[in-house]
Amino acid sequence: MSQSLVLQLQQLRQQLEQYSYQYYVLDQPTVPDSEYDRLFQQLQRIEAEHPELISSTSPTQRVGAKPLAKFSQVQHQIPMLSLDNAFDDESFFAFTKRIADSLDSSAEFSFCSEPKLDGLAVSIRYENGELVQAATRGDGSTGENITTNVKTIRAIPLRLQGDVPEVLEVRGEVFMPLAGFNAMNDAAAKAGQKIFANPRNAAAGSLRQLDAKITAQRPLMFYAYGIGEVIDSNKKLATDSHYQQLMQLKQWGMPICPEVRQVKGSQAALDYYQHIMQQRDSLAYEIDGVVIKVDSLAQQQALGFVARAPRWAVAFKFPAQEMLTKLLAVEFQVGRTGAITPVARLAPVNVGGVTVSNATLHNQDEIARLGIKVGDQVIVRRAGDVIPQIVSVVLEQRPDDASDIVFPTQCPVCDSHIERISGEAAARCSGGLFCGAQLKESIKHFVSRKAMDIDGFGDKLAEQLVEQGLIKTPADIYQLDMPSLLGLERMAEKSAMNLLHAIRQSKQTTLARFIYALGIRDVGEATAISLANHFTTLPAIQQASIEQLQQVDDVGTVVAERVQSFFAEEHNQTVITQLCQADIHWPEIAKLEQTEQPLAGQTLVLTGTLTSMGRDDAKAKLQRLGAKVSGSVSAKTHAVIAGDNAGSKLVKANELNVTVWSEQEMLDVFNQYGVN
Ligand SMILES: NC(=O)c1ccc[n+]([C@@H]2O[C@H](COP(=O)([O-])OP(=O)(O)OC[C@H]3O[C@@H](n4cnc5c(N)ncnc54)[C@H](O)[C@@H]3O)[C@@H](O)[C@H]2O)c1
Numbered sequence: 001m002s003q004s005l006v007l008q009l010q011q012l013r014q015q016l017e018q019y020s021y022q023y024y025v026l027d028q029p030t031v032p033d034s035e036y037d038r039l040f041q042q043l044q045r046i047e048a049e050h051p052e053l054i055s056s057t058s059p060t061q062r063v064g065a066k067p068l069a070k071f072s073q074v075q076h077q078i079p080m081l082s083l084d085n086a087f088d089d090e091s092f093f094a095f096t097k098r099i100a101d102s103l104d105s106s107a108e109f110s111f112c113s114e115p116k117l118d119g120l121a122v123s124i125r126y127e128n129g130e131l132v133q134a135a136t137r138g139d140g141s142t143g144e145n146i147t148t149n150v151k152t153i154r155a156i157p158l159r160l161q162g163d164v165p166e167v168l169e170v171r172g173e174v175f176m177p178l179a180g181f182n183a184m185n186d187a188a189a190k191a192g193q194k195i196f197a198n199p200r201n202a203a204a205g206s207l208r209q210l211d212a213k214i215t216a217q218r219p220l221m222f223y224a225y226g227i228g229e230v231i232d233s234n235k236k237l238a239t240d241s242h243y244q245q246l247m248q249l250k251q252w253g254m255p256i257c258p259e260v261r262q263v264k265g266s267q268a269a270l271d272y273y274q275h276i277m278q279q280r281d282s283l284a285y286e287i288d289g290v291v292i293k294v295d296s297l298a299q300q301q302a303l304g305f306v307a308r309a310p311r312w313a314v315a316f317k318f319p320a321q322e323m324l325t326k327l328l329a330v331e332f333q334v335g336r337t338g339a340i341t342p343v344a345r346l347a348p349v350n351v352g353g354v355t356v357s358n359a360t361l362h363n364q365d366e367i368a369r370l371g372i373k374v375g376d377q378v379i380v381r382r383a384g385d386v387i388p389q390i391v392s393v394v395l396e397q398r399p400d401d402a403s404d405i406v407f408p409t410q411c412p413v414c415d416s417h418i419e420r421i422s423g424e425a426a427a428r429c430s431g432g433l434f435c436g437a438q439l440k441e442s443i444k445h446f447v448s449r450k451a452m453d454i455d456g457f458g459d460k461l462a463e464q465l466v467e468q469g470l471i472k473t474p475a476d477i478y479q480l481d482m483p484s485l486l487g488l489e490r491m492a493e494k495s496a497m498n499l500l501h502a503i504r505q506s507k508q509t510t511l512a513r514f515i516y517a518l519g520i521r522d523v524g525e526a527t528a529i530s531l532a533n534h535f536t537t538l539p540a541i542q543q544a545s546i547e548q549l550q551q552v553d554d555v556g557t558v559v560a561e562r563v564q565s566f567f568a569e570e571h572n573q574t575v576i577t578q579l580c581q582a583d584i585h586w587p588e589i590a591k592l593e594q595t596e597q598p599l600a601g602q603t604l605v606l607t608g609t610l611t612s613m614g615r616d617d618a619k620a621k622l623q624r625l626g627a628k629v630s631g632s633v634s635a636k637t638h639a640v641i642a643g644d645n646a647g648s649k650l651v652k653a654n655e656l657n658v659t660v661w662s663e664q665e666m667l668d669v670f671n672q673y674g675v676n
Pocket residue numbers: 019020022023024029030031032033034036037063064081082083085114115116117118119120121122137172173225291315
């Protein structure tokens with residue numbers, strides 16, 4: 001036997017012991033289960049080849065870990081064991097062959113097939129139907145007393161119903177359903193608190209609390225899957241079949257997983273495995289495989305157990321949903337609205353049956369939260385149809401040459417500067433008028449009805465023009481001509497002519513529409529109107545400082561920062577100059593001094609149909625005279641301007657005794673102050 005083999009064994013055992021300690025004692029594993037399983041199998045293989053090296057202290061011979069001293073201890077009269085694993089059909093058939101050989105039987109076995117719940121094993125002792133004690137598995141023979149904690153789990157009956165054995169130790173899994181887990185983590189993230197890596201850790205961490213009040217607040221659930229010690233002088237408990245016992249437990253009030261089935265033969269067990277795997281993503285809780293148990297209790301008895309696990313059961317695992325891999329690089333993608341998303345490039349790894357080589361890192365805050373560096377070993381998780389996520393970094397395995405992730409300051413698509421608004425997680429490209437990544441969206445917005453209002457310029461056309469390379473910025477719209485349009489699929493001469501006409505017509509607009517059309521984030525119609533009225537010219541808006549911008553009605557810090565950084569971006573300036581050169585124009589807005597704002601401080605409401613102008617137009621003019629235009633009538637409303645067919649708002653105005661103006665009265669005010 002070689003020195004190096006002994007050394008390798010020693011290292012494997014030490015590593016596994018460390019992982020077990022972090023997992024069972026601290027409820028804070030550092031590596032995914034798949035990594036633990038990989039090393040565990042490696043150890044098993046070596047020990048199988050060299051049985052002389054097996055010692056009773058090897059992780060392959062032991063269950064869990066010692067209980068924590070902060071809890072009082074509970075001795076398990078019947079040890080709580082682990083399970084042997086099967087990872088593929090072959091090792092499953094090895095299991096069925098083993099039991100057939102051992103029982104010297106060629107008949108098909110009856111199995112009790114159950115989902116393998118991903119939580120932690122708990123023993124609950126009932127005496128004369130009353131819950132008297134609950135314990136964790138611990139190291140299999142000694143567990144932690146968690147009676148008060150377990151009593152807070154609503155699914156667990158404090159008293160069993162019906163005629164039950166004098167002593168009945170129910171065993172099962174405490175777990176955290178996904179909905180509760182997600183809600184709890186979302187709340188923790190919002191409060192800036194630590195989040196749990198997965199539902200198993202959350203369940204274990206929540207249950208093993210000294211303060212049971214904390215446990216009580218956690219969304220824990222329990223399914224029973226077996227029985228430990230029993231004293232049953234009146235023979236209440238079935239003695240034939242494990243499945244029957246579970247059904248009895250159910251009648252006595254214990255929750256049992258509804259997916260549990262009794263199946264006959266190895267093929268049926270395999271079918272069950274496939275069936276549950278297909279259900280996996282739609283179950284309300286996480287499972288990591290199925291447990292196939294010989295159903296006959298007599299056969300179970302005959303098979304017995306080895307050091308660590310019963311011989312009559314096997315945990316048939318599903319492909320792992322969490323894997324260890326290396327972060328090779330981080331790239332930055334620009335979304336349709338300019339959001340910059342860091343994307344992790346990973347050494348390809350099979351997660352849950354699919355090869356994963358990318359994962360989203362969301363934003364800069366997430367990178368900081370993970371404390372991740374290029375070159376790190378990371379845990380990738382892919383559950384259900386959710387896109388792959390990086391859960392955590394294995395700091396212990398950080399290589400010396402790991403490098404920081406540097407967030408770009410310029411957009412990787414268009415080189416415009418990247419803005420990060422205070423209080424917002426996403427960083428964004430500020431080159432909204434210029435950025436190729438945002439082009440389709442910005443064109444669609446630019447031509448829309450409330451913006452430049454180009455009739456017949458639909459979303460499809462916008463996409464086509466961008467895809468054909470005919471439009472690279474909104475300014476290119478005004479360079480379109482007959483030949484370029486007629487080159488497009490399904491574009492007839494008549495519609496091309498109509499479109500060119502509509503484009504020409506759109507050149508005459510208002511300053512507010514133009515500002516809105518630029519698509520500055522968070523600058524909606526109302527803000528665009530306020531900006532136009534306040535500054536009255538485009539250059540004034542372009543040059544306004546953040547402080548000046550904040551003096552405008554409804555413009556807070558965020559909007560002010562956005563407007564300022566939009567106009568500061570040179571690429572946008574170029575496009576705006578081109579638009580103005582294309583002869584886009586608007587009527588001049590006469591600057592009114594504060595003293596010339598006769599409606600300052602008044603809140604007005606427009607209702608009904610106006611005949612002389614659109615409602616937006618009227619609103620803009622009223623705002624220029626200093627009024628606030630609101631959408632609803634209250635006692636604070638100064639006047640309601642009622643057009644034709646005014647309805648409920650007029651009624652309400654009358655009820656509240658609010659002044660009502662006719663359209664003509666409004667026009668008179670406009671005339672009086674020269675607002676036309
Ligand atoms: N990530 C890590 O660092 C780390 C460390 C140690 C262990 N682990 C994980 O834990 C596993 C070993 O843990 P284990 O000894 O608890 O074994 P196990 O989880 O493989 O199987 C035994 C356990 O399965 C559970 N179980 C769920 N449904 C069941 C059912 N229907 N019937 C019976 N039992 C059911 C019980 O809690 C039981 O104790 C490893 O395979 C590994 O995945 C991970």
